[in-house]
Amino acid sequence: MIALYARVSSEQQSKRGTIDSQIAALKERISADGAQIVDDMCFIDAGVSGATLIRPQLERLRDCAAIGTIDQLYILSPDRLARKYAHQALLMEEFSGCGVQVVFLNHAIGTTPEESLLLQMQGMIAEYERAKIAERHRRGKLHGAKRGSVNVLSGAPYGYRYVRRQLDGTPARYVIELPQAATVRAIFEWVGRNA
Secondary structure (H helix, E strand, O other), rough: OOEEEEOOOOHHHHOOOOHHHHHHHHHHHHHOOOHHHHHHHOOOOOOOOOOOOOOHHHHHHHHHOOOOOOOEEEOOOOOHHHOOOHHHHHHHHHHHHHOOEEEEEEEEEOOOOHHHHHHHHHHHHHHHHHHHHHHHHHHHHHHHHHOOOOOOOOOOOOEEEHHHHHHHOOOOOOEEEEEEEEEEHHHHHHHHOOO
16 A cells, blocks of 8 residues: 655645645646555654654554555655654655555655665755754744843743734734733732742
């Protein structure tokens, strides 16, 4: 049976539909190879980091491979499977042991040592790039916090609503959400004053 795996890291990418372009490319290649895929064999992790192996659809995929229901697995590229080379190597070995042939759309899996080395190097470069992105993100948030910018958090704290910077130049800010603020006050009274 044929399967496909697609993944994007962030909710933002998921909302922009970049996962849809991956799925379309995979289905097109499967069709070009003269095969068909059923919906149950589409394993899609939208908004899930490739830095971890704990992904709902990846776990389901691994379970299906382990019981022998998958013969061929289509993936756009090695970094869609995993961002860390060690995870890529582990998954490739696991799939191979289950008799699953993995097909990457943008990288043919070779049989020569040179082709294996290229795959390993691509995995390491993807891992390096992910680390650099995380560092730039952290540094940017820290710089914004030092400037007094309120948009450095990933979301508004409980009791507040985040309002984005406006087109007229009004800076980003937090607005108190009164129903949640009442809960925060009650917790403060209960813990802070009764302790």
